Amino acid sequence: MLTCKEVTHLLSEGQDRKLTVAERVRLEMHFLVCEGCGNFRKQMDFLRAACRRYVGERSRDDDRND
Amino acid sequence: MNDCFAPEALEALRRDMLRFASLQLRDDAAAEDAVQEALAAALDGKRKFEGRAALKTWVFAILRNKIVDAIRQRSRSVNVSSLSAEEEAMDETFDSLFKPNAHWNPGKGPKAWGDPEAALGQEQFWAVFEACLKYLPANTARVFMMREFLEFDTDEVCAELKISSSNCHVILHRARNGLRRCLEQNWFAAGASSC
Numbered sequence: 001m002l003t004c005k006e007v008t009h010l011l012s013e014g015q016d017r018k019l020t021v022a023e024r025v026r027l028e029m030h031f032l033v034c035e036g037c038g039n040f041r042k043q044m045d046f047l048r049a050a051c052r053r054y055v056g057e058r059s060r061d062d063d064r065n066d
Numbered sequence: 067m068n069d070c071f072a073p074e075a076l077e078a079l080r081r082d083m084l085r086f087a088s089l090q091l092r093d094d095a096a097a098e099d100a101v102q103e104a105l106a107a108a109l110d111g112k113r114k115f116e117g118r119a120a121l122k123t124w125v126f127a128i129l130r131n132k133i134v135d136a137i138r139q140r141s142r143s144v145n146v147s148s149l150s151a152e153e154e155a156m157d158e159t160f161d162s163l164f165k166p167n168a169h170w171n172p173g174k175g176p177k178a179w180g181d182p183e184a185a186l187g188q189e190q191f192w193a194v195f196e197a198c199l200k201y202l203p204a205n206t207a208r209v210f211m212m213r214e215f216l217e218f219d220t221d222e223v224c225a226e227l228k229i230s231s232s233n234c235h236v237i238l239h240r241a242r243n244g245l246r247r248c249l250e251q252n253w254f255a256a257g258a259s260s261c
């Protein structure tokens with residue numbers, strides 16, 4: 001079983017490369033029993049979305065719903 | 067003359083560009099240079115713009131290249147992989163969230179943020195977001211923003227800054243965790259009773 005610390009590293013790497021099937025299965029098993037890591041995953045996805053939006057709103061005009 | 071070149075419109079554009087460049091370069095003079103060069107290149111008159119949005123998109127595309135050039139130059143003199151005291155402190159804080167078995171300490175795990183998408187529509191959220199970015203140590207922020215704002219592949223970021231890919235992952239992980247903690251404490255949990 002992955003530790004929570006390992007999960008945070010894998011989730012961050014998941015923003016940078018495609019995780020393997022084995023990695024994803026281990027993550028999903030961890031999320032079943034760990035709410036904190038599930039929240040961490042959502043937070044990583046949110047960060048990515050926020051960064052895209054931040055750049056988008058600065059570099060495009062009147063385009064709030066991209 | 068097209069009104070997207072009106073002085074006030076240009077000044078607003080220049081301010082947006084300057085904020086974007088300063089955040090990434092952490093050096094006002096270098097940011098000012100990058101913005102001037104990008105504006106000069108965009109407005110050299112060889113290109114016609116269909117309104118302000120087109121100009122803005124074009125000018126930011128040029129600005130990104132100028133920022134990358136500035137980062138590239140700087141990476142020749144700055145060792146991105148050396149750890150500052152700030153970065154060491156971030157790592158210690160991160161470690162303090164865990165029990166010795168590397169599972170979350172009770173009460174220290176990441177919280178549910180409810181409906182975070184709603185925050186994206188709020189101006190005040192973006193002020194907190196920028197403050198949290200500024201709070202990141204310079205090198206950590208630079209790697210993170212190259213990845214997320216300039217949208218380089220992680221491999222390209224490592225190559226440009228001459229750091230190993232494992233170190234790249236460590237730095238990005240540090241940045242992401244720092245940011246999520248900062249947002250949690252200053253936005254999502256602000257007003258909530260848990261700590």
Ligand SMILES: [Zn+2]
Nearest residue numbers: 004007034037
């Ligand atoms: Zn966990």
